[in-house]
Amino acid sequence: MEDRFIKFLHSGKLAPIKKWGTYWSLWPVHLVTACCGVELAHTFAAGYDGERIGALNYGIARQTNLIIVEGAITRKMAKILRVTWEQMPDPKFVIVMGACGLKGGLFWNGYNLVKPSDVVPVDFYIPGCPPTPEALLRGIRQLQDKIKSGEAKTSVEFTEKDLGVGKPIKIVPKPKKVSKTATIVVDVPRKVDERTKEIAKKIEDSIKNIKVIAVSKNRVAVNVEKEKMKEVAASLKSLGFDHVKNVNVIDVINEQKFIVEYHLGSYSTKDLMPIILNLYTSISRDDPKLKSLSDIFPSADYMEREMHEFFGVFFEGNPHMGSRFLLAPDSPEFPLRKDFKLEEEVYLR
Numbered sequence: 001m002e003d004r005f006i007k008f009l010h011s012g013k014l015a016p017i018k019k020w021g022t023y024w025s026l027w028p029v030h031l032v033t034a035c036c037g038v039e040l041a042h043t044f045a046a047g048y049d050g051e052r053i054g055a056l057n058y059g060i061a062r063q064t065n066l067i068i069v070e071g072a073i074t075r076k077m078a079k080i081l082r083v084t085w086e087q088m089p090d091p092k093f094v095i096v097m098g099a100c101g102l103k104g105g106l107f108w109n110g111y112n113l114v115k116p117s118d119v120v121p122v123d124f125y126i127p128g129c130p131p132t133p134e135a136l137l138r139g140i141r142q143l144q145d146k147i148k149s150g151e152a153k154t155s156v157e158f159t160e161k162d163l164g165v166g167k168p169i170k171i172v173p174k175p176k177k178v179s180k181t182a183t184i185v186v187d188v189p190r191k192v193d194e195r196t197k198e199i200a201k202k203i204e205d206s207i208k209n210i211k212v213i214a215v216s217k218n219r220v221a222v223n224v225e226k227e228k229m230k231e232v233a234a235s236l237k238s239l240g241f242d243h244v245k246n247v248n249v250i251d252v253i254n255e256q257k258f259i260v261e262y263h264l265g266s267y268s269t270k271d272l273m274p275i276i277l278n279l280y281t282s283i284s285r286d287d288p289k290l291k292s293l294s295d296i297f298p299s300a301d302y303m304e305r306e307m308h309e310f311f312g313v314f315f316e317g318n319p320h321m322g323s324r325f326l327l328a329p330d331s332p333e334f335p336l337r338k339d340f341k342l343e344e345e346v347y348l349r
């Protein structure tokens with residue numbers, strides 16, 4: 001992908017016109033992934049009027065030639081990004097805006113973040129959180145400059161063909177193969193480094209009867225029985241994990257269970273500071289109860305209450321179970337459960 005250059009726009013007699021046309025006709029596809037999207041909307045609204053520099057958002061991937069990745073791309077969203085990119089005609093370009101797309105930004109330690117450059121070839125990065133509309137306009141101008149100078153990368157790779165007379169000519173590549181199934185699998189490998197493996201081993205050796213798996217760089221996971229959660233959490237605390245960053249519940253409805261996970265971090269032990277440890281267990285969906293870890297990690301309290309309201313998991317020992325603090329008093333119960341039914345709209349005839 002690194003070698004794909006914008007030769008298409010710089011070949012043949014019509015090159016100046018093609019170049020000029022592309023320069024002034026950048027159609028960014030609507031693909032809002034995160035909060036940077038608000039700045040993008042601002043850029044193309046009346047105040048900044050992005051259209052005056054020849055770019056206007058467009059709704060249909062097949063008629064667009066620019067993706068502006070607006071911030072974070074998760075593993076789930078990576079596939080959508082790739083599918084959208086595949087549908088766009090050549091030549092096509094990618095701008096990534098926002099710290100999240102560059103280095104993870106706010107979510108640098110998120111277990112699910114993917115670098116956009118691992119999914120599609122990127123022409124231009126715009127730093128900031130969020131970048132201002134001025135920065136985005138400047139990014140688009142920079143891309144236009146690259147189109148003008150011929151540096152911009154695209155998916156078109158021309159091959160030279162010698163016709164036997166005159167100079168060899170450049171020909172367009174064969175059409176892309178269409179996959180038999182309409183599925184595009186974006187499999188961004190998780191990389192595990194030696195240091196993370198070492199830390200996983202150290203934790204495993206320090207606590208009896210647990211298995212610690214290094215899942216990717218600075219990410220380790222520990223799966224335990226629900227009865228052992230408190231005991232293991234207390235041992236992890238004594239090793240230096242001093243706070244809970246996040247509490248999640250995953251509804252695995254086909255197995256009639258919830259997975260409850262606590263992401264632990266450390267502010268006090270230097271070696272552990274980059275590490276996020278995912279301590280998780282499974283509980284039955286029929287009787288979703290688990291002992292609260294809020295007495296060991298006070299920062300778990302708020303998030304346990306949140307998960308209680310959304311999924312109905314009862315964290316025994318957390319004094320706020322049963323009360324509401326996020327959802328409005330008249331909102332329905334457990335709206336994030338997979339079997340939650342949305343109210344159907346009723347139309348009058």
Ligand code: SF4
Nearest residue numbers: 036071098099100130
């Ligand atoms: S860079 Fe900042 S504004 Fe943009 S998506 Fe990330 S958190 Fe949101």
